[in-house]
Each structure stands twice: as C-alpha cells, then as structure tokens.
Amino acid sequence: MSDSPAASVPAVPKSAPAPAPLKNVLVTGGAGYIGSHVVFVLQQTRRFKVISIDNHHNSHPTALKRVSELSRAALGPNPTEQDIQSTEVDAHACDLTQPAQIRAVFEKYGKGGIWGVVHVAAYKAVGESTEIPLTYYANNVGATVSLLQTMADFECRRFVYSSSATVYGTPPIIPIPETTRLQADSPYGSTKVMAETIVEDLCHADPRWRAISLRYFNPAGAHPSGQIGEDPRGRPGNLLPLLAHMAVGRIKEPTLKVFGNDYPTPDGTCVRDYLHVMDLASGHLLALEALESKSNIFGANAKAHFKAYNLGKGKGMSVLDIVEAMRKATGFNYGLEIIGRRRGDVPDLTADPALAEKELGFKAIENLETMCRDLWNWQTKNPKGYAAED
Numbered sequence: 044m045s046d047s048p049a050a051s052v053p054a055v056p057k058s059a060p061a062p063a064p065l066k067n068v069l070v071t072g073g074a075g076y077i078g079s080h081v082v083f084v085l086q087q088t089r090r091f092k093v094i095s096i097d098n099h100h101n102s103h104p105t106a107l108k109r110v111s112e113l114s115r116a117a118l119g120p121n122p123t124e125q126d127i128q129s130t131e132v133d134a135h136a137c138d139l140t141q142p143a144q145i146r147a148v149f150e151k152y153g154k155g156g157i158w159g160v161v162h163v164a165a166y167k168a169v170g171e172s173t174e175i176p177l178t179y180y181a182n183n184v185g186a187t188v189s190l191l192q193t194m195a196d197f198e199c200r201r202f203v204y205s206s207s208a209t210v211y212g213t214p215p216i217i218p219i220p221e222t223t224r225l226q227a228d229s230p231y232g233s234t235k236v237m238a239e240t241i242v243e244d245l246c247h248a249d250p251r252w253r254a255i256s257l258r259y260f261n262p263a264g265a266h267p268s269g270q271i272g273e274d275p276r277g278r279p280g281n282l283l284p285l286l287a288h289m290a291v292g293r294i295k296e297p298t299l300k301v302f303g304n305d306y307p308t309p310d311g312t313c314v315r316d317y318l319h320v321m322d323l324a325s326g327h328l329l330a331l332e333a334l335e336s337k338s339n340i341f342g343a344n345a346k347a348h349f350k351a352y353n354l355g356k357g358k359g360m361s362v363l364d365i366v367e368a369m370r371k372a373t374g375f376n377y378g379l380e381i382i383g384r385r386r387g388d389v390p391d392l393t394a395d396p397a398l399a400e401k402e403l404g405f406k407a408i409e410n411l412e413t414m415c416r417d418l419w420n421w422q423t424k425n426p427k428g429y430a431a432e433d
C-alpha cells in the first residue's frame with residue numbers, strides 16, 4: 044500500500060468553470076410582437092441580459108412582464124443568481140426619435156457596456172406610410188441613424204437589423220434570393236431599403252462594425268404558451284391577426300374582403316411566405332452569434348462586415364390557404380367577398396431561404412397548422428390582448 048499523502052488525500056473536486064458573464068443586448072421595440080419573442084429566445088440561452096427600448100406606440104408594457112414570467116418558469120431547479128438575472132428585462136420606456144433619450148440609456152451601461160443591438164422598432168403599415176411618409180422616414184430612418192451614432196459613441200458595433208421582404212418590391216424571380224435588386228414600392232419599403240443602405244455604408248467605412256440585416260417574410264403565430272402574441276393597437280393590418288380578431292368577435296364582421304383573385308398564382312389570390320414567429324425569433328439569436336468574432340460568415344477578406352439574409356420558409360401560401368387553415372384552427376366560418384386588387388399588392392413573395400440555412404444554420408420548421416393553432420391559443424386566452432392588464 045502506498046503511504047504517499049497524495050493517495051490518501053481525497054482529490055479536490057474540480058469546480059465547473061464560472062459561466063461567462065451575461066452580455067448586455069439592447070432590443071429596440073422589445074415589447075412589440077416580434078421583439079417580445081426575440082427577447083424570450085435570447086433569455087432562454089441564459090447568456091444575455093436584455094435591455095429594451097420601447098415607447099409603446101404599438102405595444103403594451105405587459106408583454107415584457109409576461110416574457111420574464113415565461114423565462115422564470117423555464118428555469119430549472121436551483122438557478123444561479125446569474126440565471127435569474129437573465130430572465131429580467133431592463134425596460135426603458137423611451138422614444139428612439141429623441142437622440143437624448145437613446146443616449147441616456149447607453150450612458151447607464153457606459154462605453155462598451157452594451158455588447159450588441161437588435162433593432163426591431165419601426166412603424167410597419169404600408170398603407171399608412173403612403174399617407175404620412177415623413178413620420179415613417181423620421182421613425183424608421185432618422186431614429187436608426189441616431190441609434191447607430193449613439194452606438195458608435197459608446198463603442199458598440201454589433202447590429203442586427205429588422206428588415207423586410209418588402210425591400211424587393213415586385214421581385215423578378217420567385218423564390219427570391221438575397222441578390223435580387225432592392226426596389227421598394229412604398230414609403231415603408233423605402234425606409235427599410237434606406238436603413239439597410241446606411242448600415243452597409245457604415246460597415247464599409249469602418250471594419251470594426253459587424254451587421255446583419257434580416258429580411259423577414261410573413262411572421263405568424265405566437266409563443267405556444269399563449270402568454271405572448273401579436274396585439275396591434277387598432278385594426279390589424281395583417282391577414283392572420285385580422286382573421287383571429289374576426290373569430291374571437293373583436294371585429295364584428297363575418298366576411299373577409301379578399302383583394303383580387305385574378306393574380307397569376309395557383310388559386311388567383313396573393314401568395315406569401317409565412318413562418319412561425321418563434322422560428323423567426325431564433326433567427327435573431329443565430330444572427331447575434333454570427334456577429335461574434337470567431338464566426339466566418341463575412342469571409343476573411345471581406346471589405347465590409349455586412350450581410351443580409353432572408354428569413355422565410357421558402358413555401359408560398361395563398362390568402363385562401365390561410366383562410367382555410369384558420370377555419371380549421373378556430374372553427375369560425377369565414378365569409379369571403381372578392382373585391383378588386385389593392386394598390387401596391389404583389390402577387391407572390393416567397394423567400395429563397397437557402398443562404399440563411401447555409402450560413403446561419405437557420406430553418407423555419409413549424410408549419411401553417413402550428414402557426415394558426417398558436418395564434419388561436421394566444422387569441423382565446425387573451426381576447427382583448429394585453430389591454431386588460433395595462
């Protein structure tokens with residue numbers, strides 16, 4: 044038997060390496076439909092501390108309270124102090140069109156204190172943008188410039204931008220690759236093209252910037268718990284929430300007006316590429332991870348660290364497909380009235396999502412049935428949206 048002390052002294056158990064500290068990530072528009080799901084997905088990693096800026100122009104503070112509740116409920120037994128912290132949002136009720144208000148938030152965290160920004164906040168109604176274009180340019184372009192300037196001042200140069208398929212206008216090729224020329228058909232679309240251009244120019248001017256523009260196709264559905272979802276102020280501008288509001292009785296119209304059934308599509312109605320909002324939200328996490336210096340999406344000799352990706356399923360669904368799927372999910376018997384085409388509507392917006400899959404590892408896995416089920420679950424649990432709790 045060995046009498047060496049080493050043999051008799053029990054080995055000191057190796058303690059697990061301390062987890063890396065949380066990275067502060069600012070999500071603008073964090074209380075909105077997409078923003079709240081993005082915040083949830085970031086919190087699930089337990090690697091980020093989310094800061095939100097939202098002026099609640101089109102959202103309710105309750106959304107972020109619910110996100111935190113969901114995240115806390117998902118914590119395992121004996122969470123660390125850091126895990127608990129990751130479920131809390133630093134929510135700032137301020138307006139991005141006011142540069143001093145943006146600066147005040149960055150000052151709170153100091154130089155280098157915010158690791159990256161996911162810029163989701165914007166106005167998004169195509170029709171409204173044709174009526175009040177200056178308001179749209181000020182909010183979607185002017186505020187983006189102020190945000191980028193403040194980021195530069197505080198040495199924060201990682202940026203994920205919420206763009207849209209609308210940047211393609213009427214695209215010449217379906218499914219739409221990212222190489223398609225950008226040619227928006229509305230002031231809203233132009234704000235998205237302009238903001239993308241500004242971010243790309245910035246990345247060309249200064250190689251320290253790393254930015255990804257995510258061109259969303261048609262997000263739909265809600266977190267499967269039904270605790271968070273889409274709750275626009277006023278009449279919904281998008282088809283799925285409109286159908287949900289009709290079925291729940293919030294809009295007292297049994298008949299849906301269908302804008303045109305003579306498009307060159309299989310059933311004559313417009314075709315869009317719907318993806319589940321949870322899939323879309325996961326794309327933001329992948330994009331943030333791709334902004335880490337070890338990622339090589341930009342290539343070793345890139346002149347600028349800027350990339351744009353389509354986030355869609357790559358599968359087109361018509362207005363009639365959507366109505367049928369919602370009829371199945373809700374049991375509501377929608378009447379249909381075919382009226383003339385609406386100005387500015389494009390027959391088909393279906394993504395080619397191959398680049399995002401190859402470079403980011405993104406895949407929108409959920410199907411239309413799940414999107415409608417989760418939307419209806421959210422709507423029936425919250426027939427009046429968040430308003431009841433504000």
Ligand SMILES: NC(=O)c1ccc[n+]([C@@H]2O[C@H](COP(=O)([O-])OP(=O)(O)OC[C@H]3O[C@@H](n4cnc5c(N)ncnc54)[C@H](O)[C@@H]3O)[C@@H](O)[C@H]2O)c1
Binds near residue numbers: 137163182205261
């Ligand atoms: N929902 C879609 O179908 C869709 C499709 C493509 C792209 N997008 C883009 O995704 C983003 C989010 O869309 P959403 O559907 O979540 O919209 P949303 O209206 O639910 O969310 C936007 C949020 O930004 C906030 N906001 C707007 N202006 C602000 C300002 N000046 N200061 C602070 N907060 C402000 C709003 O209050 C809201 O909470 C937008 O940039 C939109 O253009 C949306």
